[in-house]
Amino acid sequence: MMLGRTYRSPMVGLGVLFGVTLVGLLVLPFVALAVSTPVADLRAGAEHPLFAPALWLSLRTTLMSLSITVVLGTPLAWWLASSRSRTARVTEVLVDLPIVIPPAVVGVALLETFGRRGLAGPLLESFGVSVPFTGGAVVLAQVVVSSPFFVQAAANAFRKVEPDMLIVARTLGASPVVAFVRVALPIARPGLLVGASLAWARALGEFGATLLFAGNMPGRTQTMPLAIFSALESDVRLAVVFSLVLAAVGVVLLVAIRFAPMLRRSPARGAS
Amino acid sequence: MTTWHASVATHVGGFALDLTIDGDSTPVALIGPNGSGKTTTLRAIAGAIAVERGSIRVGEHVLEHTDRGIHVPIEHRRVGYVPQGYGLFPHLTVQENVEFGLANSPDRYRVEDRRQRAGAVLSELGCAPLAERRVDRLSGGEQQRVALARALVLDPDLLLLDEPLAALDATRRRAVRHVLAERLEAFGRPAILVTHDVRDVIALGATVVALDGGQVIQKGSLEELRQSPASDFIAEFVGLA
Numbered sequence: 241m242m243l244g245r246t247y248r249s250p251m252v253g254l255g256v257l258f259g260v261t262l263v264g265l266l267v268l269p270f271v272a273l274a275v276s277t278p279v280a281d282l283r284a285g286a287e288h289p290l291f292a293p294a295l296w297l298s299l300r301t302t303l304m305s306l307s308i309t310v311v312l313g314t315p316l317a318w319w320l321a322s323s324r325s326r327t328a329r330v331t332e333v334l335v336d337l338p339i340v341i342p343p344a345v346v347g348v349a350l351l352e353t354f355g356r357r358g359l360a361g362p363l364l365e366s367f368g369v370s371v372p373f374t375g376g377a378v379v380l381a382q383v384v385v386s387s388p389f390f391v392q393a394a395a396n397a398f399r400k401v402e403p404d405m406l407i408v409a410r411t412l413g414a415s416p417v418v419a420f421v422r423v424a425l426p427i428a429r430p431g432l433l434v435g436a437s438l439a440w441a442r443a444l445g446e447f448g449a450t451l452l453f454a455g456n457m458p459g460r461t462q463t464m465p466l467a468i469f470s471a472l473e474s475d476v477r478l479a480v481v482f483s484l485v486l487a488a489v490g491v492v493l494l495v496a497i498r499f500a501p502m503l504r505r506s507p508a509r510g511a512s
Numbered sequence: 513m514t515t516w517h518a519s520v521a522t523h524v525g526g527f528a529l530d531l532t533i534d535g536d537s538t539p540v541a542l543i544g545p546n547g548s549g550k551t552t553t554l555r556a557i558a559g560a561i562a563v564e565r566g567s568i569r570v571g572e573h574v575l576e577h578t579d580r581g582i583h584v585p586i587e588h589r590r591v592g593y594v595p596q597g598y599g600l601f602p603h604l605t606v607q608e609n610v611e612f613g614l615a616n617s618p619d620r621y622r623v624e625d626r627r628q629r630a631g632a633v634l635s636e637l638g639c640a641p642l643a644e645r646r647v648d649r650l651s652g653g654e655q656q657r658v659a660l661a662r663a664l665v666l667d668p669d670l671l672l673l674d675e676p677l678a679a680l681d682a683t684r685r686r687a688v689r690h691v692l693a694e695r696l697e698a699f700g701r702p703a704i705l706v707t708h709d710v711r712d713v714i715a716l717g718a719t720v721v722a723l724d725g726g727q728v729i730q731k732g733s734l735e736e737l738r739q740s741p742a743s744d745f746i747a748e749f750v751g752l753a
Contacts (some may be wrong), residue, residue: 402597402599404595405599407558407560407593407599408593408595408662410558410559410560410585410586410587411586411587411591411592411593411668412587412666413587413616413617413618414587414616415585426603427601
């Protein structure tokens with residue numbers, strides 16, 4: 241809103257002070273992280289035996305959990321956005337549950353579900369499947385804590401698709417699936433990308449639920465956040481290097497999220 | 513001459529729609545206060561709302577017959593629909609909007625055919641220079657014409673227009689109304705439009721169907737409605753109040 245020069249109350253000064261304080265608190269730790277790492281340490285950290293397996297495991301598991309989240313979450317988000325039923329509203333609240341529940345609690349809850357004596361444990365065991373403390377457990381924990389972010393963003397994105405547009409698409413010969421793919425998905429795309437990025441960032445940072453449900457086994461269930469935790473016990477500088485790498489990935493994601501809405505295809509193409 | 517018939521009974525939320533309307537190639541104007549069921553009627557005919565009881569026929573094609581268990585899905589009804597606000601696809605260009613239906617057509621047009629057909633309809637409506645534009649860069653009148661082109665390119669058996677001129681300012685409305693009247697005359701097939709403006713009825717030479725509370729309360733020519741308006745709304749609409 242451009243109001244030009246307006247009268248400023250002295251309270252504005254106080255507001256600015258508060259705002260600057262908070263921004264400082266948010267940014268300072270990352271500045272400290274960046275300036276406290278000599279280049280030589282970076283190289284040593286990257287060559288440490290914990291580093292490569294943890295980074296690789298983190299990338300592999302988060303891409304898998306993101307795929308699961310997008311495949312399972314997109315139809316759900318579409319339903320949440322288009323249904324006016326009470327079931328949909330209740331489901332929406334249920335989906336948000338992992339956002340407000342501490343990750344450690346999610347970890348315990350997952351053990352109570354898939355653990356040997358958990359709710360579904362005996363059934364899985366009869367098929368010879370044991371989930372806890374495996375790579376599968378890492379992925380499962382990530383899906384549970386991160387998918388709500390995707391579903392929420394995707395549902396909001398789908399709400400921007402006017403129902404009339406879909407009716408028009410249908411009258412133009414599109415089946416419900418074609419109308420969804422050719423009209424709803426492209427219109428919602430920026431929001432879907434933001435949701436997917438948020439979910440991926442959350443999965444990449446997942447610590448508590450993973451530690452409790454999947455353990456902290458190097459090369460098997462030790463993702464980057466867990467490797468930082470382990471490194472901290474032996475060598476603080478190593479933990480700093482690991483952290484820096486994760487922070488860098490986060491910054492790249494943030495930039496991607498900020499610019500995703502501008503990624504709309506420019507339709508001004510030549511008449512080829 | 514193509515005739516059509518729609519007898520529809522259904523509920524949407526708490527609203528009950530129960531009406532029978534019919535006509536031929538003369539355009540039909542649905543009028544009535546807000547919430548009287550005009551848009552719901554169009555959507556039911558288009559097939560976007562489930563009909564609980566009734567039948568819909570356009571020419572020889574039965575689109576809906578609940579007693580005989582017939583429900584033709586929207587995409588096979590050959591009905592053109594221009595909603596309020598036009599419903600143009602914001603992620604596509606003008607040309608791509610108009611080509612959208614041709615790509616779904618069972619006739620399997622080749623890319624070049626699609627381009628040509630869409631281009632021809634756009635030229636007829638004076639929109640050829642807009643072809644490569646994004647739809648959000650168009651004026652209201654241009655959007656209206658593009659939406660009309662997109663519906664007409666598939667040669668529908670019936671055209672449904674929901675307040676086609678409402679979003680335009682007064683001067684533009686007059687110009688677009690003229691275009692619309694011309695197009696509908698050339699179209700020569702049934703059209704049903706929702707309107708709040710008696711000048712649309714006059715320009716299109718439409719028969720009026722007045723709705724209230726989901727039911728037809730009067731139908732006839734503008735002259736007939738003037739002689740004995742069935743409600744205050746109709747009297748106001750035809751310019752008597």
